[in-house]
Every structure is written in structure tokens, then in C-alpha cells.
Amino acid sequence: MFDTAIAGSLPKPAWLAETEKLWPQWKAQGPELAQAKLDATLLWIKAQEDAGLSVIGDGEQSRQHFVHGFLERVEGIDFEHKVEMGIRADRYKAMVPQVVGPLRLKGRVHETEARFLRAHTRRKIKFTLPGPMTIVDTVADRFYGDRVKMAFAFAELLNQEALALQADGVDIIQFDEPAFNVYMDDAATWGVQALERAAQGLTCTTAVHICYGYGIQANIDWKNTLGQEWRQYEKVFPALARSSIDQVSLECLHSHVPPDLMALLKGKDVMVGVIDVASDAIETPEEVADTIGRALQFVPRQHLIACTNCGLAPMSRAVAEAKLRALAQGAALADERLAHK
Numbered sequence: 001m002f003d004t005a006i007a008g009s010l011p012k013p014a015w016l017a018e019t020e021k022l023w024p025q026w027k028a029q030g031p032e033l034a035q036a037k038l039d040a041t042l043l044w045i046k047a048q049e050d051a052g053l054s055v056i057g058d059g060e061q062s063r064q065h066f067v068h069g070f071l072e073r074v075e076g077i078d079f080e081h082k083v084e085m086g087i088r089a090d091r092y093k094a095m096v097p098q099v100v101g102p103l104r105l106k107g108r109v110h111e112t113e114a115r116f117l118r119a120h121t122r123r124k125i126k127f128t129l130p131g132p133m134t135i136v137d138t139v140a141d142r143f144y145g146d147r148v149k150m151a152f153a154f155a156e157l158l159n160q161e162a163l164a165l166q167a168d169g170v171d172i173i174q175f176d177e178p179a180f181n182v183y184m185d186d187a188a189t190w191g192v193q194a195l196e197r198a199a200q201g202l203t204c205t206t207a208v209h210i211c212y213g214y215g216i217q218a219n220i221d222w223k224n225t226l227g228q229e230w231r232q233y234e235k236v237f238p239a240l241a242r243s244s245i246d247q248v249s250l251e252c253l254h255s256h257v258p259p260d261l262m263a264l265l266k267g268k269d270v271m272v273g274v275i276d277v278a279s280d281a282i283e284t285p286e287e288v289a290d291t292i293g294r295a296l297q298f299v300p301r302q303h304l305i306a307c308t309n310c311g312l313a314p315m316s317r318a319v320a321e322a323k324l325r326a327l328a329q330g331a332a333l334a335d336e337r338l339a340h341k
């Protein structure tokens with residue numbers, strides 16, 4: 001059977017945070033909020049298991065945003081005075097914290113939710129962290145004055161937390177690097193090097209998620225400017241194929257990524273995006289199985305993992321749940337089709 005996994009995030013229930021937002025406000029505080037985050041995590045563990053996924057995540061229920069969740073536990077960052085900054089080459093504006101001094105972890109970042117996840121499912125678990133290049137692109141630098149230097153400083157901290165997550169029982173540690181699709185030349189050189197620094201010494205499975213972003217309007221508008229063939233992956237995939245990272249995720253369904261680019265990832269596990277996160281239309285199992293079938297022309301069966309194109313955070317809960325079921329049912333159907341070949 002194909003492994004099935006989500007990219008990372010899932011919608012937060014309405015009692016936990018504002019819904020259908022990328023940077024939602026929490027609905028509670030203090031111990032009540034801490035409990036609500038774990039309750040939501042439990043709910044999504046169950047939903048993923050019920051849907052039939054083989055790799056389970058925490059749905060990032062404990063963090064406000066996939067980058068800022070990590071940054072909140074880093075010393076040297078001023079969260080009180082956020083500034084507006086254009087991110088992903090000025091694709092959209094965001095209020096971001098500022099780096100104001102040497103970076104150091106205040107302690108563990110995701111211990112609570114990682115151990116909670118481990119305690120509540122017997123299936124393989126995946127945990128996501130932002131990648132160094134994407135972090136650098138989502139904070140304002142008032143201290144390092146050099147993107148590469150700052151990326152490696154973050155990579156060291158990510159590595160500390162990743163090693164601890166491995167000790168917590170995490171099977172797959174994934175770094176999210178949407179910035180790799182924006183700064184392609186830098187990604188192929190220092191981006192991948194910083195990523196490998198973040199994964200240094202890990203013996204569990206390591207992964208990188210590279211996408212065209214959440215299904216928000218700014219990203220949809222950007223994608224419309226990219227033309228008929230999206231070749232962004234072409235630069236970074238060869239560098240990743242040579243790297244120590246085990247799994248690489250990419251967008252497939254409804255993207256304009258030429259499928260033959262997957263062949264550049266020879267030897268790696270490929271997490272193929274078979275679920276569109278920019279549309280509320282629920283994929284049918286047939287559609288998912290067809291997408292897997294197309295990917296199988298370029299990725300050997302044992303290396304193919306069926307995945308979502310990106311996180312599902314800004315969607316409605318009902319749509320996300322239906323998409324999880326479509327993912328698992330479609331992968332099962334693809335498996336069945338192969339058995340009858």
C-alpha cells in the first residue's frame with residue numbers, strides 16, 4: 001500500500017481559534033488554551049486515522065502559524081514590535097517579528113504536542129518544522145545583516161529541536177521550505193546546505209516540503225503569473241537528490257508542474273500532492289488514483305507517498321475532513337489498480 005500523509009497543517013476548530021485564517025487569533029488563554037490545543041490535536045489524530053491515513057501529524061494545532069510557532073521559543077526575537085514586511089519576494093505583506101540579537105532556543109519548542117501525538121496513535125508520526133530559508137524570509141533582520149549567516153543560525157536551533165523530536169518518538173521530521181520555489185538559485189546552493197545543517201545527525205526519516213503556498217488569494221494571483229509550465233523545482237531538485245534528505249514533497253494536482261521533473265528526485269521518496277488545497281471541491285478517489293498513476297511514470301512505486309499539495313489550515317473543517325478521506329480512498333484505489341495490472 002502507498003503511504004498517505006498530509007503536508008502539515010489542518011484547520012483549527014472554531015472553539016480553538018478564528019477559522020479560515022492564516023494567522024488566526026486564539027479563542028482562549030493560559031492553561032485553557034493549552035488544553036484546547038491538545039483537544040484539537042486529538043480530534044485530528046482521530047480524523048486522520050478514521051480517514052485511513054498511514055502517517056499521522058498533529059495538524060499544527062498548537063501553533064498560530066507554521067513559522068511563528070517556532071520563533072516564539074527563540075531568544076533574540078522581538079515579538080512585541082512586529083513590522084510589516086513583503087515576504088516571498090514581496091508577494092504579500094505580513095506583520096513579522098524582528099531579529100534583534102543572537103539567536104538561542106529558550107527551551108523545547110514542540111515537546112508537548114510531539115509527545116502527545118506519539119502517545120495517541122500507533123501509526124507512523126510526522127512532525128513539521130519551518131525550514132531555515134523560509135524562516136529567514138518571514139522575519140525582519142535587525143541584527144545579522146546577512147541572510148545566509150542568519151539561516152545557518154536558525155538551522156542550528158532547528159537541529160537542536162529536531163534531535164529532541166526524534167527522541168520524543170517522531171518517525172519523520174519535515175522541514176517546510178516554500179521559499180525554495182521563490183529564490184531558486186539560493187535554494188539550490190545555501191538553502192539546501194542550511195536544510196542539511198538543520199537535519200544533521202538525525203537517524204529518523206527526514207523530509208522537505210516545497211510548495212506554491214496555501215490557497216490564499218495572493219498565492220492564487222501569483223500562480224496566475226507563472227505561465228503554463230512551472231519549472232521552479234527544476235533548480236532545487238538535483239541539489240536535493242544529492243542531499244541527505246530522504247523525502248521531498250511537491251505540488252502535482254491542478255499545478256502546472258511538468259510531471260517529468262519528479263524524475264530529478266531519483267532515489268528519494270516523493271510525496272506527490274494529489275489533493276488541491278486551493279479549491280473546496282472534493283477530489284474523487286478516481287481523480288486521486290489517476291494523479292498517482294501519472295506520477296508512477298516518473299517515481300517508482302516503493303518511493304511514492306500520496307500527500308496533499310500543501311497544508312489545509314485556511315480551509316473549512318468539513319472540506320478538510322472530506323479531502324483526507326479522498327486522499328486515503330484514492331491511494332487505496334491506485335493500489336488496487338496496480339494489483340490488477
Ligand code: ZN
Pocket residue numbers: 007178209210211212213214309310311
Ligand atoms: Zn506548503
